[in-house]
Amino acid sequence: MKITAATLNAVGQTGPYAAAQPLRLAELDLDPPRPGELLVRIDAAGLCHSDLSVINGDRPRPMPMALGHEAAATVIALGDPDDRQFAVGDRVVLAFLPACGECVPCVSGEGYMCANGAAANGRGELLRGGMRLHDGDKDVHHHLGVSAFASHAVVDRRSAVKIDADIPSEIAALFGCAVLTGVGAVLNSAALRPGESVAIYGLGGVGLAALLGAVAGGGNPIVAIDPVAEKRALALELGATAVFAPGGEDGIAAPDLVVETVGKAVVLERAYALARRGGRVVTVGLPNPAERFSIPAVSLVGDGKTIIGSYLGSSIPSRDVPRYIGLWRAGRLPVERLLTSVSPLSDINALFDTLASGHAVRQVVIP
Structure with missing residues (x-):
C-alpha cells in the first residue's frame, strides 16, 4: 500500500x-x-x-x-x-x-x-x-x-x-517512550523506596516523567535541575520540592538517587558527584558515542556508589504500559x-x- x-x-x-x-x-x-x-x-x-x-x-x-x-x-x-x-x-x-x-x-x-x-x-x-x-x-x-x-x-x-x-x-x-523510560528508570531500574531523596537532571519528556515516577513512588525531597525556567516551574507544579538551574544545585543535601536524562557525559559526571555515599545514579540519556564518562576509579569502592544504565526504563511494555495507565487513571501520573x-x-x-x-x-x- x-x-x-x-x-x-x-x-x-x-x-x-x-x-x-x-x-x-x-x-x-x-x-x-x-x-x-x-x-x-x-x-x-x-x-x-x-x-x-x-x-x-x-x-x-x-x-x-x-x-x-x-x-x-x-x-x-x-x-x-x-x-x-x-x-x-x-x-x-x-x-x-x-x-x-x-x-x-x-x-x-x-x-x-x-x-x-x-x-x-x-x-x-x-x-x-x-x-x-x-x-x-x-x-x-x-x-x-x-x-x-x-x-x-x-x-x-x-x-x-x-x-x-x-x-x-x-x-x-x-x-x-517518555513514560516507559522515565517512570521506569525510577520505579524499575532504581527501585525507589518511599522516603528516599531524589535529584533529576534534565526536564524534557523523559526527565519530567521520571519526576512523576518519583512523586508516585513516594520520593522525598525531590529536586530537579534544568536550564529552562518554564520547565523548572512545571516541575514544581508536578511535585518537585525544589528546582535549580545547572550549577545552582551544589549546596543541596546529597540525594539517595540521582537520575540523569540529558545524554551528556559531563552531566552524568555531575550526577555521580552529587549522589550520596552509597547512593544510586541512574542514567537514561544517550550521549554521542564519542563522549567518555570520567570518575575517580577509587570512588566506586570508597564511596560505594552504584551506576545503573537504564534502557526502556527496565520496563516490560506488556506489564508496565497497563500499570502506568492505571496510575494515570488514578490521578497519580x-x-x-x-x-x-x-x-x-x-x-x-x-x-x-x-x-x-x-x-x-x-x-x-x-x-
Whole structure:
C-alpha cells in the first residue's frame, strides 16, 4: 500500500531544521504484514531526543530511515489471521524494542535487554528480518521497529501493547517512550523506596516523567535541575520540592538517587558527584558515542556508589504500559501535563527546532 512517512536520507543535519528540511514527507510503499506482524494506522506520534539524535548524528543509523518511535495506533490488518491477542480495530501503544522472548535476557525476565530486538533496531530492520518500507526500488530502514512519523506502519506484534479505546491518542502515545523510560528508570531500574531523596537532571519528556515516577513512588525531597525556567516551574507544579538551574544545585543535601536524562557525559559526571555515599545514579540519556564518562576509579569502592544504565526504563511494555495507565487513571501520573503541543505531521521539521531549543517537553504530531 502507499503511505506517507517522514524520511531522513542523511545523518549529521544541523538546524534550523525548518530551513534545512532534513525530514522529507515521502510517499512510500509499505509491504503487508508478515506472520507475527501488524499493520497499524498511526494515530499520534511524539517527538523525542532519540529522534533528534539520529538527525544530528549523535546516534548514527543506516540511511534512508523513516523516523519516529513513540506512538499510539490502531490495528487495521493482521499478519496472522488467527491471531488471538490482537484484532482489527484494537488500539495499541507502540514500544521501541520488540522482545524476541528467546534470547538469554528475555528468558531471564529482562526483555528490555533483548539481544535480537536490539540487533534488529541497530540494522534498521524489523525483528523478523528485513524492511517493509520502500522508496521505488530502494529499501527504507525502520526506526526502532516503529517508524511512527507516518500515516501507517508495519510493526512486530511484540512492539504493540493493547490499550483501552477511551484514552486520547495524543496522551496514549507518550506511554510508549517518555513514560516507559522515565517512570521506569525510577520505579524499575532504581527501585525507589518511599522516603528516599531524589535529584533529576534534565526536564524534557523523559526527565519530567521520571519526576512523576518519583512523586508516585513516594520520593522525598525531590529536586530537579534544568536550564529552562518554564520547565523548572512545571516541575514544581508536578511535585518537585525544589528546582535549580545547572550549577545552582551544589549546596543541596546529597540525594539517595540521582537520575540523569540529558545524554551528556559531563552531566552524568555531575550526577555521580552529587549522589550520596552509597547512593544510586541512574542514567537514561544517550550521549554521542564519542563522549567518555570520567570518575575517580577509587570512588566506586570508597564511596560505594552504584551506576545503573537504564534502557526502556527496565520496563516490560506488556506489564508496565497497563500499570502506568492505571496510575494515570488514578490521578497519580498526570502524563497529560507533559504534552506541549499537537501539530500536523507536515510541521515536523520546525517542531525539531523547538525540541532542540529546549523549550518543549513532548510535542505530538497527527499524521
